[in-house]
Amino acid sequence: MGLVTEAKFHYYKERIFxxxxxxxxxxxxxxxxxxxxxxxKKLEIYYTPFDYINEKATVVIxxxxxxxxxxxxxxxxxIENQNLEEEEFLHMVKKxxxxxxxxxxxxxxxxxxxxxxxxxxxxxxxxxFSSASHLVYTTSILPHAVxxxxxxxxxxxPNILKTEMLLKYVKTNFIPDMSRIENPLIIPLGVNVSxxxxxxxxxxxxxxxxxxPSGSNxxxxxxxxxxxKDMKIQIENYxxxxx
Numbered sequence: 001m002g003l004v005t006e007a008k009f010h011y012y013k014e015r016i017f018x019x020x021x022x023x024x025x026x027x028x029x030x031x032x033x034x035x036x037x038x039x040x041k042k043l044e045i046y047y048t049p050f051d052y053i054n055e056k057a058t059v060v061i062x063x064x065x066x067x068x069x070x071x072x073x074x075x076x077x078x079i080e081n082q083n084l085e086e087e088e089f090l091h092m093v094k095k096x097x098x099x100x101x102x103x104x105x106x107x108x109x110x111x112x113x114x115x116x117x118x119x120x121x122x123x124x125x126x127x128x129f130s131s132a133s134h135l136v137y138t139t140s141i142l143p144h145a146v147x148x149x150x151x152x153x154x155x156x157x158p159n160i161l162k163t164e165m166l167l168k169y170v171k172t173n174f175i176p177d178m179s180r181i182e183n184p185l186i187i188p189l190g191v192n193v194s195x196x197x198x199x200x201x202x203x204x205x206x207x208x209x210x211x212x213p214s215g216s217n218x219x220x221x222x223x224x225x226x227x228x229k230d231m232k233i234q235i236e237n238y239x240x241x242x243x
Contacts, residue, residue: 005176007051016078023072035144038165041158042149049074050143052090053177057137060184062193064155065142073097095129098138106213110224114231119239141196143173155192161199185238189213205238207231
């Protein structure tokens with residue numbers, strides 16, 4: 001348990017604490033939280049307080065980037081829990097805001113169908129976001145909120161591996177953090193995350209075929225049905241070898 005390698009919370013916390021609830025989009029999409037922008041590529045990256053890492057995780061769930069909804073939930077959780085110890089409330093932020101909304105519900109439903117809870121001694125994958133959060137590390141290959149043309153970045157255009165500004169965050173944030181977790185089962189959310197992981201890793205246990213759980217991904221049901229048998233076997237193999 002601890003803080004991510006490139007933790008920036010200490011730099012932004014007073015600015016976040018000064019915001020008033022409820023938050024509006026302009027409160028978080030504010031120049032005060034802008035990390036970087038590339039006008040030519042229509043990209044903007046805003047600080048998101050996902051600075052907590054669970055180094056003892058068995059399962060890593062890796063998305064593309066926090067969206068605006070998750071970003072606002074994370075800022076809100078910081079403001080609501082600022083009376084706690086810093087590491088404790090950053091853990092709380094992760095639990096309350098990671099993949100929050102329809103995406104989390106879809107994710108839980110798919111993980112339950114893959115019988116992941118059985119291997120972890122749980123009754124439902126929903127516990128990974130509450131009482132069993134010690135078993136999971138939820139993260140994104142781009143840890144801060146990325147926007148393309150003022151919309152949530154979906155990972156496809158521009159190509160992460162061919163975009164210097166984005167690739168830098170994978171290399172300086174995601175890769176060093178992952179090196180601190182010993183042999184987890186990595187579940188990449190969708191093909192764009194899988195491509196990046198396959199580029200960097202040959203020796204990690206990465207679940208193949210898992211669709212992005214976003215409600216806007218119309219292909220997710222078909223992709224899941226096509227791959228469910230194989231994914232169950234992959235999960236069985238991981239736990240057979242490692243536990």
